[in-house]
Amino acid sequence: MTETTAGTKIAPNRLLALWSSVIGKKVVMAATGAVLILYVLLHMVGNLKIFSGPVEINAYSHFLREVGWPELGYGQLLWIVRSVLFLCVILHITAALQLTSINRQARPVGYGVKKNVETTWGALTMRWGGVLLAIFIVFHLFHLTAGMVGFQPGQFEHLMVYQNVVAAFSLWPVAVFYLIAMCALCLHLDHGIWSGLQTLGCVNIDNTKSLRTVSRIIALIIFAGFISVPISVLAGWVR
Ligand code: HEM
Secondary structure, three states, rough: OOOOOOEEEEEHHHHHHHHHHHHHHHHHHHHHHHHHHHHHHHHHHHHHHHHHHHHHHHHHHHHHHHHHOOOOOOOOHHHHHHHHHHHHHHHHHHHHHHHHHHHHHHHHOOOOOOOOOHHHHHHHHHHHHHHHHHHHHHHHHHHHOOOOOOOOOOOOOOOOOOHHHHHHHHOOOHHHHHHHHHHHHHHHHHHHHHHHHHHOOOOOOHHHHHHHHHHHHHHHHHHHHHHHHHHHHHHHHOO
């Protein structure tokens, strides 16, 4: 930061200025959230290929690594996507932590008035649901991407998604953990999509109700799509 003679502080560049402001952090949260929602939606649709059988979903896993060929090498596009996702997750979490700390500093002692129940519930689910989701994502990568946890030695086979998913969810505690995490994801999306739309200035008096419903429907569709997989394995429909 440089200081002018008038005492006002100017950030070295516009991006930094944006990041330094509360609204800038909210915009970063909304933009990175939008990228993450798009990924989650595509991932959910990809997972549904499991209902077409092992050949389809395993071929899809190969496709994800071969896409971009011959311009790009094996798995290169996947690594680009992974890097963008990683950057978005880091920015999303950092902005969330900084906004929470700014909020606390602005209001170290709670107001004497009764808090808005919806706002409190939303903030609580976003904060703790977000923590659960972060734990879930780390576990999930070690589990179904790397096969380092949740499998017997030699049971996980790289690119054999169908067999790996069936083996994974045949253990009910693992399936239950995924179901709980998907509830957290649903609540996070329900509130997050709505907040993002507000930050980006899409909400006005006329469309408040319909955009609230749209956020809820998107969250429920993603929830239903994801939970259908562990539930189908537990029920023996996918085996
Ligand atoms: C029941 C829910 C889910 C199931 C059954 C599932 C299944 C899978 C499977 C089988 C893979 C490995 C794919 C492969 O190696 O080709 C995978 C990877 C991954 N999943 Fe999920 N997933 C679920 C939920 C989620 C959620 C909610 C997120 C994000 C919030 C997520 C993020 C990821 C990521 C980042 C990868 C790594 C992709 C890569 O770079 O290879 N998954 N998932």
